[in-house]
């Protein structure tokens with residue numbers, strides 16, 4: 124995965140990135156207010172409850188991750204074929220994502236989730252994540268990919284970094300939390316890569332921000348809180364094993 128060669132980014136490119144970043148920060152603040160996050164960060168919450176919620180969020184990741192990855196490849200596979208460097212860079216990043224669904228499957232099992240739970244059909248909010256990604260992949264301007272992907276990567280970086288002190292402070296088992304722990308560094312790198320890619324693309328394709336914001340909004344309509352709320356409900360219903 125290589126960032127684009129250094130160029131002067133246009134003012135519109137810098138403004139587009141700042142607005143996308145501002146939106147992710149706002150969503151992150153909403154996550155911090157979410158009932159599930161307050162549960163995870165409350166020192167009074169039993170460790171088993173925290174791990175149960177993480178297990179259910181990870182089950183959702185295992186349900187959608189292969190589909191969002193394949194949809195991503197499809198979407199930027201529709202980019203202008205002359206833009207070889209951009210396609211190469213996005214392929215390199217997505218190749219690094221490819222196995223992360225496997226981490227989710229492994230963590231889900233290590234946190235006590237049954238094979239039947241993850242093999243079952245996804246619940247609606249999780250199904251909707253894959254559905255939105257595939258619809259964007261098929262009909263949207265492929266440059267819009269960068270807006271939705273920035274929400275995915277930067278939000279994961281922020282949330283997993285905030286989870287690290289809780290994992291350490293509550294002495295949670297690192298073995299079942301590989302997805303969370305590795306993404307704290309992995310997605311900080313990926314978000315930086317996307318930052319430069321977004322600014323490069325907007326500089327070279329001045330009409331592209333509209334699609335980036337549109338895809339950001341499509342994805343945000345289904346992610347993260349609808350999916351994480353669904354996971355919280357499963358945890359509260361004691362649904363480790365359906």
Ligand SMILES: [Fe+2]
Pocket residue numbers: 220223306
């Ligand atoms: Fe990832």
Ligand SMILES: [Fe+2]
Pocket residue numbers: 220276309310313
């Ligand atoms: Fe990533």
